[in-house]
Each structure stands twice: as C-alpha cells, then as structure tokens.
Amino acid sequence: MKKYITANIITLNEEENIKIVIKSVQEVCDEVLVIDSFSSDKTCQIAESMGAKVVKQKYLGDGGQKAFGAPLTKNKWILSIDADERLDINAIEAIKNIDLESTSYEAFSFARKTFVGKNFIKLWYPDRVTRLYNRDLCGYSTEGGHAKVESENIKALDAAMLHYSYEDYSHMIKTTHKFITRGARISYEDGKRASVFDPFVHGIGALFKALVLKGGAFHGIHGWNVAVISAFSSYMKYALMLEKQENE
Template sequence: MQKLTAIIPTGNEIHNIEAVIASVDFADEILVVDSLSTDGTFEKAQELATKVIQRDYVYSASQKNWAIPQAKHQWVLLVDADERVTPELKAEIIAILSSPKQEHTAYWIGRINYFMGERVNYSGWKNDVVIRLFKRDHCVYEDKQVHAEMIVDGTLGTLKHKLTHNTFVTFDKFIVKMNRYAWWQAKDYDKKTGRLTPYHFVIKPFWGFFKHYVVQSGFRDGVVGLTISTMQAYGIFMRYVKIWLLRRGRE
C-alpha cells in the first residue's frame, strides 16, 4: 500500500476533532493544520494526531496550499473537520493505494450532506463532489477566497463511496459563516463585477432562491430545503452589499 497523509484543517473544532481523526485512523500520517484555535482543539489534536502545525487563517485555499507541501507522503487525503470518512470509503481508498499502479492523479469524492440534523437530498446539494484524494506534488488549489477548485496536473477519477458532511452547528454560527463568506466572495467578485444595479440586488438573489428551491427541488427537503434556498439568496444579496461597501472604503 502506498503511504498516505491525512490533512485536517481546523479552527475551534473541539466538537469535531476526535471523531474526524478517528475516521482517518488508517492514514500513515495525520497532519492537523490548526488556525490558532482557542477552544482546546490544538491541545486535543496534539494528543491524537501524528503532527500538528499552526498558522493564522487567511482563507481556505491559502491555508490548504500552505499545508499540502508539508505532508510527509505523496498521497494526500484532505478532510475538513466537519466531514467523516465512512468505513466503505476507507476500504475503497485502501484498495486504490494497494494497487500496483494508481490509475489517476486525483479523485473526486461525493459528500452526503446534513443540515440542521437532517439529510439533504436535493436543494442543489444532491451531486456535491470535491477533490480530496490526490498526489501532493501534482495538485494545488486556485487562489480564490471562496469555493476554490483544485488544479490537477494529471487525470481525475471518481470514488464510488462518499464522505459524510455535517455542515451545521447552530443557526447563529451558520449566519456568521454566511456573512464571512459574503466578504470573501465580495473580494473575489469585485474586479469582475461592473456597475451595481437592481439586477445584482434583486434579480440574482431571487434567481438563487428559485434555482435551489424549485429547479433543484429544494421544496422536497421541507423546512431544511426552504432554509438552504433562503440562505443562498441572502448570501448572494450580501455579496453585492459588501462589494458596494468595499468600493466606498467601508469594509
């Protein structure tokens, strides 16, 4: 079996750290990259992980691109603190790394998402996939503040089994997260967004809601789907409000 480093980025994840480390216990190295946590995450990670390093958090792609070259082994499995590797996914990864020759440079892994304690089956999250198993020296995240994709020098495969993703802690914290993402998106979108008009503040948020709730069948997820669709519209609206503020020096 090819040796594997599991990278886990953290920031005040004391409620997740033990379970996520346990889910990657098959890795030869468990590397926790902590963003100066103050809730005991760093100390607990030191007890359980192979190695823990710290760096002030700027944005996700920056943090991960800093961490990836520090992996000891060529193959890397990157797992966020609110994600879990299932036993089925673990077995599939072991089978790939045990093969005499790996067919691909990186692999897409699907995610089963949970929000407010309920599984999300629609609402635009049905086909959620991320590149998380990859060769260290052939992959890098694009330099974007939010939703950066991985740039892969080589071929991509897709695993059959999925990560579980518990994206919700409390509703208040989710709102804080949405506002933080809106600021980061504003910085990404500012240069490519022309003059702000009612199209940005009204039409785009409305379309965001309609797409998630109607086109992507969010209504079939009940209250959870309605909440996700509404928050997507809110996030789009706040993105342009924050661009408006940025342009007036009111960040």
C-alpha cells in the same frame, strides 16, 4: 489496512471535532498532519495526543492553508479533510480498494452529504469535492475564496464524505454572514463590480435554482429553509459590493 496516505486537516478552535475526524482518517491514513491557525482551545493538545503532527500557521485562506501543508507530508498521496467532515464507511472501503501505486489518476473526488444539525440536506447533494490527490502531480489553488484541487485527471468515487457543517439554522445564518462578507470583499478586490440590478438578479436566480432546478421545493421545510438562506446570501453579496463601490 492503512495506505501510505497523509491526512491534512486545517483547524481553528476545533476541540469538539478534531478527535472524531482524526479517528475517521486513521482508518486509511498512516500519517495525520494538522495545520492549525493558532487555536486558543485544546485542539492542538487533543490532536497531538492522538499521534497527529501539528504545525501552526497563520491563516492563508482555505486553499493557501491546505497547500501549505502539502510539502510537509511524508507521503505523496494526501487526503484533505476539514474538521467538520468525516469519511463515510463506503469512502473508507473505496480508498482501501484503490491501487495508489499504479493508478493513472492524479486525484479522486467524493460526493459530500451536508447536514444542518441532524438533517441531511438533499438540495446540496452530491456536491462533489476532490480531496484525495497526488501532491507530485497536482495541488490546491491558492487564489480566490474557494479551495480546489487543480487537475483535469480526477476519478469520481462512488463514496461519500459526511459534512456536519452547521449545528442548526441559527449557526448556518451566522456562518453565512461571514461567507457573504468575504465573498463580496474578494470579488471587489479582484476588480469585479456590481450593477444595481445584480442583487435582485442573483437573489431571485439563486432561489429559482434551489427550489425549481434542484427540486428543493419538494424536499420539505429543510429544502425551503436552505433555498431562502442561499437566495439571501446571493442577494446580500452583491448588495455589499454596491456599498463598497458607493464608498470608493
């Protein structure tokens, strides 16, 4: 049974993913809204062929792009989901069982299972994300590099989203480079400054957290791979900030 929920999906050249994610959300949503950043592939055509409403908008950042779509939905309850994510079967059932008309909660969060290729990365689980929310009571922050629903009244569901974030480790490394560059730029523009010790402190700290505190050392080769890439990412973010400072 579908609910009065609008799925809000932001896209850019997602023709490989858009059909699957729309089919996933149509299990519980009676409207699908796609906010597209002017894709050059068939993303928009595929989405429209499946009954989605497509609106084109220049990319405003993750939070800004998701917030942009909220006023355009016909429903007050919005399910925000990325093109490389899917609702697990337990998430579909959990959403169907929520009484959205009488709930006292403003939003609901899901555990997220992230994959590199076909490999589930235990190190990143449960990685809670708030994605189902009442737009009349809360919404996405438009500041910073990470999109987040701002609410203090969130119910954690015993349900999962599947996140097929990376095709393989090569893809992960390429994507990490983009996030490192963006993270360093945003921090620098926000007035934050790095010391010569920060790359080492944050790099070693990230490695220790991943391998020891989160147990990645016992998750096999995939735990080690992700830990090392995460440590490199933390190190290079501050290294790039130092470079920007030197070039002031």
